[in-house]
Amino acid sequence: MAAGGTVLAMRAVVIGGGIAGVSAAHALSEVVVDGASVDVTLVEAEKALAHHTTGRSAAQLILNYGADPVRALTRASLGFLHRPPESLVDHPLLDARDVLTVATADRNDSVERFLAEGLATNPEIREIPIADARELFPPLRPDWATRAILERDSYDIDVGGLHQAFVRGLRANGGTVRLTAPVVGMERRSGRWTVTLADGEELTGDVVVNAAGAWGDVVAALAGIAPVGLQPMRRTAFMTPSRYDDSSGWPLVADVDHNWYVKPDGSQFLCSPADEQPSEPCDARPEEIDVALAIDRINTATTLDIRHVASSWAGLRTFTTDRSMVIGPEPAEPSFVWCVGQGGTGIQTAPAAGRLVADLVAGGEPGAMFADIDLDLPGLLPDRFR
Ligand SMILES: Cc1cc2nc3c(=O)[nH]c(=O)nc-3n(C[C@H](O)[C@H](O)[C@H](O)COP(=O)(O)OP(=O)(O)OC[C@H]3O[C@@H](n4cnc5c(N)ncnc54)[C@H](O)[C@@H]3O)c2cc1C
Structure with a gap:
């Protein structure tokens, strides 16, 4: 709370414009923390979003695929994928195959x-x-x-449509997307992150989300955070x-x-x-x-x-040693939040993975999307590698 009673919005910097980054950024732009919405900036190193793994998938949803904690994320994503919000996308995202x-x-x-x-x-x-x-x-x-x-x-997934839906929703909620913006440094100053881009510009974040795909451990090193072994x-x-x-x-x-x-x-x-x-x-x-x-x-x-x-x-x-994802706050520095290790299931799990990031940032616990899902949270948190 600022002097005079104004509620200051939490600022989040999401690193990576693949499906993991855009889903987390969109979900964060929807939550309320301490009475205010989150001010989200997504930064992507390349000049286009989805240039790396997200733009190269086979675009298939298979329930019987991936490590057990990841399968729960696929199940949790089905509702969104079958019935995406009309404000985000005007056509079906799944086609039976x-x-x-x-x-x-x-x-x-x-x-x-x-x-x-x-x-x-x-x-x-x-x-x-x-x-x-x-x-x-x-x-x-x-x-x-x-x-x-x-x-x-099982289904074909409209990957472009899904990715665009998250970007559209992020922008509609006031979020910002920065292209050709590689993060080259991160430092904690006065209780907040200063995120430095290659051109020297500095962004400020209360929370940083690492959704850098294959570069997840590289980005963690920039912040002085130990790798999870990607x-x-x-x-x-x-x-x-x-x-x-x-x-x-x-x-x-x-x-x-x-x-x-x-x-x-x-x-x-x-x-x-x-x-x-x-x-x-x-x-x-x-x-x-x-x-x-x-x-x-x-x-x-x-x-x-x-x-x-x-x-x-x-x-x-990109896999961890147990082939489950890493989603959630770093135990020693909870303002650094992981969303990596998407392996071969990053598209089909994206709605739930992004939502879980936002739930853990906002409330510390999985929210309504996971109510009927037997979610193995310890099998996703970074704590298992510490
Ligand atoms: C051949 C193939 C088939 C697949 N088939 C399927 C499938 O059928 N179904 C399915 O669900 N999944 C499938 N996958 C897996 C899926 O594509 C991935 O799990 C998913 O795309 C990973 O998304 P991501 O956002 O984590 O990574 P990416 O899409 O790679 O995004 C990470 C982004 O971070 C950016 N970045 C990195 N470092 C920095 C930095 N310092 N600063 C700023 N930005 C940075 C990168 O430029 C990149 O754009 C397949 C993958 C492949 C290769």
Whole structure:
């Protein structure tokens, strides 16, 4: 409270303009702390938002995916994704797309493990006869897969629409987005953060949110905060044209041991070797060998007969050692708030991850979005690495 009774708004600086940063920034711009709304500035190093991992995903929501605490975030995000606020987006963000997981005869153990894990998360999972799987995805080679699991309640996500919705909401609430604004230093002065940008400009924040993706530990070091042990892992993807008129509605097909996957995308297929190559934080580029590996594996399992790569890319999926996210205040310095380790699920969990950041900043506890969700908060807080 300032002299004269004016309530001063809390200031938050959110670092990173990928899906984690924009969801946290938007959620923070909606909460009230000590009787005032939060004044949010989002800073992004690049000249465009979503330039790194967020702009390079496969855009799929799969309930049966990721570490357990992360699965709870996916469940908590469903309400927002199914029924986004009309003020933020005027079209649906989800479009149903089944997931078909397939296996060769020698991998019954993997199938049983997958089914047990999957059924604990999504009752819409069941094994189907391989003939039915081939009706759903005709290029599946009859002499390759012997078992198939169908997961319903999976969706294409409109990633651009979701990201834009958060940015629109942030701006509507008076928040600011700064592009080409790499943070190069952070210091506590008189109980607040001074955040220094590359051009020397200084921003002030009561709270700093670290949503820097692959650079999460680098950004923490700038603030004198110990790392949580983030490991960026490169994943490769490419597009190839479809020879089929009706493939756009087919399921995403994945190998049970996650060696490759194929996802119909309009008149093309998005393909990946599902690789996880450890990397430094960087602007990731695809390696020819990884594209070739994917082509070989997919051509072995299907009759897609991939010969042409229309475009290829790579992105960094960033993991902690337990492959759960790190969301919440740093124990030794609670004004430094983590929102990192999004791994392979940062899009499908974004509404809940951002909301959890805001709840923990505003009230210290998960709020209404998590009321019916069995949220494993200790499995998300940074405290587990301290
Ligand atoms: C091939 C592939 C397929 C995927 N498929 C899916 C999927 O189907 N479903 C799903 O949910 N997820 C998927 N993912 C994962 C998902 O894309 C990520 O979890 C998510 O995008 C991570 O978002 P982020 O905001 O944490 O990181 P990013 O999008 O990388 O954003 C971090 C931002 O921080 C900025 N930054 C870093 N340092 C600074 C600094 N010092 N100052 C200012 N800004 C800084 C960076 O420039 C960057 O823009 C996939 C990923 C890949 C690569």
